[in-house]
Amino acid sequence: MRYFKYERERTDSSDHLGNTDKVEGRDPLQGPRTPAHDARQSSAVVALLVTHISKINQRRKVMQTHEPEKNRPAHQFRFGPVKAIIWPRETTAGVRHNVTLARLYRDQDQWKQTQTFGRDDLLPLAKALDLAHTWICEREQQEVRSADSTPRLSPPT
16 A cells, blocks of 8 residues: 555644644544554555565466476577577487578567568578588587497496
8 A cells, every 4th residue: 555645624724733734644534643553554565565476476487387498499590680590309319400590570660570581681591500500510419429428338248
């Protein structure tokens, strides 16, 4: 709850001390504000805020736990409006990667993307594809090295 300051004249145009000034704060017809009243209201406000914040944190946790990692790109390379997006794909042989290409453009106030490219997009697109190929090959080499470095048990004789 918020306290709103307002001015209100008493019906008899004076307060309990006989002052004829306008009274600020609490409605003078409801009597003076007591410290106990303020403490009850402030503790209620704090309890309400704590409840609200905990609900927000619970929603964030749910959103983070339910967001699947496989729907996120592994990496992307962007040159101007052109980008190459690398997506991981789990297979029985391990992780493989797919690449999608996109060109960003602006339609009035919204950013959109398309998969058609003009003449001026081709060289940046080739550079993005080259870097995507290099990135994928490096990851595959890392997987091979890590598989070779793990000790393997020989079959029992």
